[in-house]
Amino acid sequence: MTTVTAPPAAPTTAARPPKARRRSPLAWAREHLLLAATVLIFVFMLLPNVIIFWMSFNQPQGKFDYVWHRFSLAAWRNPCANGEMCHSIGLSLRIGVVATIVATVLGTMIAFAMVRYRFKARSGINALLFLPMAAPEVVMGATLAALFFNTIGPGGLGFWTITIAHVMFCVSYVVVTVKSRLAGMDPTLERAAQDLYATPAQTFRHVTLPLVAPGIAAAALLAFALSIDDYIVTVFTAGNLETFPMYIWGSVQRAYPAQIDVIGSLMLIVTMAIIALSQVLGRARSARR
Numbered sequence: 564m565t566t567v568t569a570p571p572a573a574p575t576t577a578a579r580p581p582k583a584r585r586r587s588p589l590a591w592a593r594e595h596l597l598l599a600a601t602v603l604i605f606v607f608m609l610l611p612n613v614i615i616f617w618m619s620f621n622q623p624q625g626k627f628d629y630v631w632h633r634f635s636l637a638a639w640r641n642p643c644a645n646g647e648m649c650h651s652i653g654l655s656l657r658i659g660v661v662a663t664i665v666a667t668v669l670g671t672m673i674a675f676a677m678v679r680y681r682f683k684a685r686s687g688i689n690a691l692l693f694l695p696m697a698a699p700e701v702v703m704g705a706t707l708a709a710l711f712f713n714t715i716g717p718g719g720l721g722f723w724t725i726t727i728a729h730v731m732f733c734v735s736y737v738v739v740t741v742k743s744r745l746a747g748m749d750p751t752l753e754r755a756a757q758d759l760y761a762t763p764a765q766t767f768r769h770v771t772l773p774l775v776a777p778g779i780a781a782a783a784l785l786a787f788a789l790s791i792d793d794y795i796v797t798v799f800t801a802g803n804l805e806t807f808p809m810y811i812w813g814s815v816q817r818a819y820p821a822q823i824d825v826i827g828s829l830m831l832i833v834t835m836a837i838i839a840l841s842q843v844l845g846r847a848r849s850a851r852r
Contacts (some may be wrong), residue, residue: 612831619824626818638821642829645822651810652826658722662729667783669730670737671775677738678745692739695732703732704799711800720802728800729793733786740785744778744801784826784837 565764621628622635643649695703699829707728711720752774756766793807799811 578754594852615824616828616831619821621821621824623821626820628819628821628824635821638825641824642825645820646823647805648807648810648814648820648826651805651807654722654804655791655807658726658729659787662733662790663783663787665726666730666733666737666786667779670734670782670786671735671741671779674738674741674745678742692735695735696739700732700793700795704796707731707796708748708799717802721804722798724800724802725797725806727805728796729790732793732796734787736789737782737787740782741775741778744775744781748774780841 618628618631619638620634620636621631622633622637623630638644657757673692677685693745707724708720715724748771752770753766756770761769792808794806794812797806797809805813807826814820814823
């Protein structure tokens with residue numbers, strides 16, 4: 564019996580991996596352009612804050628804290644060395660708190676009315692709400708000054724005229740912020756509470772308000788920041804009072820102490836602490852769920 568043997572197979576050569584294509588500099592730039600732009604924007608935004616914090620440790624030679632001289636903690640030890648500055652800060656804080664409370668309450672009620680109800684003037688009111696945000700501040704300030712001059716007279720300008728002016732432009736921002744939160748809320752949660760025989764007050768207190776609370780808090784913080792930072796509208800409605808932005812503008816002309824940088828650094832630190840606390844509370848709430 565003869566056996567047939569197969570011919571030996573021809574040796575195979577291992578397939579060579581394809582050569583990696585070299586990316587052109589243009590392709591690399593396209594891939595990293597967004598990252599580079601993001602980094603540059605953050606540097607541009609944070610660099611002034613870093614400079615303010617660094618210059619708060621300076622001991623200037625003259626009246627202006629513009630040129631670095633030598634390191635010192637004198638400004639941090641006595642941030643209220645100038646009594647006028649601390650008085651203006653207290654005035655700005657009082658105005659900001661009152662304007663924030665009033666604007667947040669009014670803006671939240673307006674946002675609920677705009678989202679939950681349908682009425683004839685709804686579209687017109689929705690358009691009017693954007694006017695304070697779109698109108699130039701100098702026009703708004705001049706108009707309010709004319710209104711107050713013709714109603715209460717120039718001697719009545721002061722704390723309450725500034726507060727009314729701040730409430731006027733803060734309400735629009737509160738409405739927009741709370742409306743966005745209400746628009747993204749699931750309506751079935753409220754219906755489920757009603758199916759479980761909850762009264763309208765119980766549904767609002769235990770379901771609606773906790774869901775809208777983050778938007779209300781964000782709107783209040785935004786209103787406070789806008790109020791304490793405003794200069795143009797405040798100048799037209801302040802009368803003889805001087806808020807912190809007005810004091811800084813005057814200091815640029817006569818003297819700019821390092822204490823101003825200390826107050827600015829403290830505001831930045833408090834703001835970052837509030838943001839960090841809100842992030843921690845949000846993560847803790849998500850973990851409990």
